[in-house]
Amino acid sequence: MKRLAKKEYTKYLPSGYNRLNFAIMYVPIEGALNLALLNDNSLWREAYDEGVLILGPQTMYMNLRVLEMMWTQVRQLQNQQDMMNAANTVIDRVQDFGIRFMEVESSMNDTLKKITKLKITTADSGPSIITAAKNLIKAGAKENKKKKSLNDMNDSLFIETDTTAMLPDESES
Numbered sequence: 001m002k003r004l005a006k007k008e009y010t011k012y013l014p015s016g017y018n019r020l021n022f023a024i025m026y027v028p029i030e031g032a033l034n035l036a037l038l039n040d041n042s043l044w045r046e047a048y049d050e051g052v053l054i055l056g057p058q059t060m061y062m063n064l065r066v067l068e069m070m071w072t073q074v075r076q077l078q079n080q081q082d083m084m085n086a087a088n089t090v091i092d093r094v095q096d097f098g099i100r101f102m103e104v105e106s107s108m109n110d111t112l113k114k115i116t117k118l119k120i121t122t123a124d125s126g127p128s129i130i131t132a133a134k135n136l137i138k139a140g141a142k143e144n145k146k147k148k149s150l151n152d153m154n155d156s157l158f159i160e161t162d163t164t165a166m167l168p169d170e171s172e173s
Contacts, residue, residue: 001025001043005050022051024063030056 004023025047027033033056037043047054055063122130133150143149 001047001052001054002050005047005052020067022048022053024060025052025054026060027054027056030058 004025007023009023027036033054037054044054053063121128130150137143137150
């Protein structure tokens with residue numbers, strides 16, 4: 001029994017395998033095991049203290065089933081942990097997506113605000129560069145004939161007269 005305890009069979013298992021902290025000593029003849037236990041009452045306790053379980057045919061199957069159930073539970077717990085890790089990864093990625101989406105949305109809103117402010121400078125009336133250019137043409141300045149006339153330019157370049165309707169609300173920033 002003491003030799004069996006010193007063998008440390010579990011050290012031969014690759015890492016990652018479930019290991020027992022005891023060895024099983026199987027006695028195939030139930031009568032011989034019973035006789036040994038009757039002659040030495042402390043035999044089973046000493047073996048257990050040394051990390052050896054002495055099992056006969058009647059107890060071997062039951063002990064193997066208990067071990068199987070324990071290892072099944074260990075595997076289930078590991079699977080649950082793997083699933084939680086995967087769920088945490090998905091949540092982390094969704095959070096990253098949300099942050100990036102909000103950054104892009106904010107950037108787009110800033111761009112729209114800048115376009116609106118730019119259109120104010122090209123408004124068809126008021127203190128804009130278009131108004132100033134048209135006043136210069138009225139005063140006798142000439143447009144470059146090779147370029148598009150101010151009067152022919154698409155209205156999308158210009159902002160409505162009511163410029164406050166196009167300005168984004170500054171409190172949204």
